[in-house]
Amino acid sequence: MSADPASVPLLSDVLADWLRAAFRRALPPAADDYASIGVVSTTNPEFGDYQCNAAMALAKALKQPPRQLAQAVLDQAGPHPAVERTALAGPGFINITVRADAIIDLAQAQGRDAALGVPPVGRGQTVVLDYSSPNVAKPMHIGHIRSTIIGGALDRLHRALGYRVVADNHIGDWGTQFGILIRGYRQFVDEAALREQPVEELERLYVKSYEQSQADPAWLDACRQELVKLQSGDPENLRLWEQFVQWSMAEFERVYRRLGVSFDLVRGESHYNVKLPGVLATLEQHGLVKESEGAQVVFLEEEKLPVCIVRKRDGGFNYATTDLATVASRVEEFHPAKIVYVTDERQQLHFRQLFAICRRLGITTALDHVWFGLMRLPEGTFSTRQGNVIRLERLLDEAEQRALAIVQAASPTMDPATQRDVARAVGIGAVKYADLSQNPQTQITFSWDKALALDGNSGPYLQYAYARIASVQDKYAERYPGQDPGAFPLQLTEPIERVLALKVTQFPEAILRAAELYRPSVVADYLYDVAQTYSSFYQNVPFLKAPDGVRESRVRLCGLVARVLRTGLDLLGIETPDRI
Numbered sequence: 001m002s003a004d005p006a007s008v009p010l011l012s013d014v015l016a017d018w019l020r021a022a023f024r025r026a027l028p029p030a031a032d033d034y035a036s037i038g039v040v041s042t043t044n045p046e047f048g049d050y051q052c053n054a055a056m057a058l059a060k061a062l063k064q065p066p067r068q069l070a071q072a073v074l075d076q077a078g079p080h081p082a083v084e085r086t087a088l089a090g091p092g093f094i095n096i097t098v099r100a101d102a103i104i105d106l107a108q109a110q111g112r113d114a115a116l117g118v119p120p121v122g123r124g125q126t127v128v129l130d131y132s133s134p135n136v137a138k139p140m141h142i143g144h145i146r147s148t149i150i151g152g153a154l155d156r157l158h159r160a161l162g163y164r165v166v167a168d169n170h171i172g173d174w175g176t177q178f179g180i181l182i183r184g185y186r187q188f189v190d191e192a193a194l195r196e197q198p199v200e201e202l203e204r205l206y207v208k209s210y211e212q213s214q215a216d217p218a219w220l221d222a223c224r225q226e227l228v229k230l231q232s233g234d235p236e237n238l239r240l241w242e243q244f245v246q247w248s249m250a251e252f253e254r255v256y257r258r259l260g261v262s263f264d265l266v267r268g269e270s271h272y273n274v275k276l277p278g279v280l281a282t283l284e285q286h287g288l289v290k291e292s293e294g295a296q297v298v299f300l301e302e303e304k305l306p307v308c309i310v311r312k313r314d315g316g317f318n319y320a321t322t323d324l325a326t327v328a329s330r331v332e333e334f335h336p337a338k339i340v341y342v343t344d345e346r347q348q349l350h351f352r353q354l355f356a357i358c359r360r361l362g363i364t365t366a367l368d369h370v371w372f373g374l375m376r377l378p379e380g381t382f383s384t385r386q387g388n389v390i391r392l393e394r395l396l397d398e399a400e401q402r403a404l405a406i407v408q409a410a411s412p413t414m415d416p417a418t419q420r421d422v423a424r425a426v427g428i429g430a431v432k433y434a435d436l437s438q439n440p441q442t443q444i445t446f447s448w449d450k451a452l453a454l455d456g457n458s459g460p461y462l463q464y465a466y467a468r469i470a471s472v473q474d475k476y477a478e479r480y481p482g483q484d485p486g487a488f489p490l491q492l493t494e495p496i497e498r499v500l501a502l503k504v505t506q507f508p509e510a511i512l513r514a515a516e517l518y519r520p521s522v523v524a525d526y527l528y529d530v531a532q533t534y535s536s537f538y539q540n541v542p543f544l545k546a547p548d549g550v551r552e553s554r555v556r557l558c559g560l561v562a563r564v565l566r567t568g569l570d571l572l573g574i575e576t577p578d579r580i
């Protein structure tokens with residue numbers, strides 16, 4: 001396999017370059033908006049394989065009829081070795097049909113490449129990815145779970161593109177809640193419960209102490225004193241705090257292990273405490289802070305954003321101050337090309353304010369907030385009174401149990417240990433895929449039927465498709481021992497074969513696009529499309545009964561599809577057992 005993935009070109013890039021040159025020749029020199037000219041793959045083969053709609057936008061700017069402009073571009077384009085034919089359609093679309101041998105060359109090159117043609121566009125660049133980031137002494141809520149799953153996929157996608165990723169779990173391990181918690185701990189702790197389920201007990205203590213603080217001013221004052229003691233380094237309170245952090249981390253770690261997620265750094269908010277006074281000094285140097293009602297604030301009127309408090313009336317720093325210190329520290333330590341935050345939608349304002357202040361401080365690093373809606377869960381199943389707090393471990397347990405029933409039905413003769421292992425991969429994969437396959441910015445509802453459906457857009461469906469392909473390859477190997485289908489050229493004789501091979505060549509585009517848009521769902525949609533196309537290919541053309549050479553070509557194409565599915569699912573953090 002070649003070690004240089006850059007040697008596999010992307011068809012969409014090749015075609016876009018070709019048309020861009022034609023636009024340049026067809027248009028007056030003043031019209032210089034060429035960068036945006038691109039092609040997209042079509043969904044309907046009637047429109048060819050790729051389509052360019054740039055003529056419409058440019059014609060508008062130039063006040064020319066778009067069809068006339070598109071025709072002029074086609075006249076200028078001349079032949080291209082990868083293009084079979086072009087057509088002008090509708091108001092000015094340029095439809096392109098690719099030559100079968102161009103598809104074959106590309107698919108074969110992709111097959112020789114360990115990265116399946118995914119280009120290392122991120123080589124030499126660092127991305128700091130801030131995700132999961134739950135809070136100590138509280139269970140993860142659905143927002144943290146989605147952040148963990150979506151962030152985990154973005155992590156893998158960026159690494160596949162050659163970026164150096166610094167995955168940083170920005171744990172919420174500091175703040176006023178610790179005064180309340182320590183006070184509650186001292187008064188109400190149930191040692192047995194603490195040993196059994198420390199985080200649940202901590203949560204109970206917090207809630208109880210918080211309620212009391214609302215009703216009783218003396219209690220509130222006692223909580224404040226515990227906090228002051230902690231902040232000024234009282235050894236007893238520090239020891240308690242460390243203990244709380246450890247208990248919570250142990251629980252988070254268990255979840256991460258089950259989800260197959262790991263971090264390069266776990267720096268809690270407390271890590272930045274020492275830097276907070278410096279942040280305020282820097283803001284002052286830039287003339288950005290003003291006093292307002294006793295607090296220090298940054299006005300963000302120009303950005304049409306509400307004021308951002310950076311130091312509270314009581315002298316305490318807050319979430320925004322910590323995040324400012326965190327950005328500065330990451331920029332200095334890692335020199336990242338971008339810093340990406342993955343949280344639920346409720347933090348949009350916080351990050352807009354944060355980014356605006358960073359700009360004013362002259363920080364040029366790209367800063368992106370990837371947000372998602374909160375998933376709705378089946379009524380009653382996992383929700384506690386807050387609605388969004390679920391016991392993730394119970395959800396995963398149930399997923400594995402339900403998957404075990406599916407595996408037992410599909411493979412009754414498989415030994416029980418393997419069945420359990422496969423069920424684990426299928427159950428966890430189903431939960432992850434249910435999350436990743438959705439547009440993250442829409443409100444979604446989790447449903448077991450959908451997540452586990454073997455005949456719909458689900459993780460198990462894709463895992464099953466993969467396992468079926470693997471078994472075709474096994475059958476071939478049994479019948480033709482020692483024969484390597486890879487030694488035979490690909491042939492695209494049937495239309496469905498051509499469609500499938502073309503889709504295989506679009507794998508790198510899906511990965512690039514998903515990372516660019518921060519949307520793992522682009523990969524999920526792509527994989528589902530490939531699996532469906534494969535399924536109609538498999539049902540409609542003979543495999544093992546096909547003539548010599550054609551058979552090998554088909555098995556070879558199968559092998560490519562299998563690699564695309566396995567690699568794509570792996571980039572989503574989903575395993576692919578060989579059998580289900």
Ligand code: ARG
Binds near residue numbers: 135323326343
């Ligand atoms: N701990 C925060 C929360 O649970 C999320 C932190 C996100 N990352 C950050 N750098 N602010 O709401």
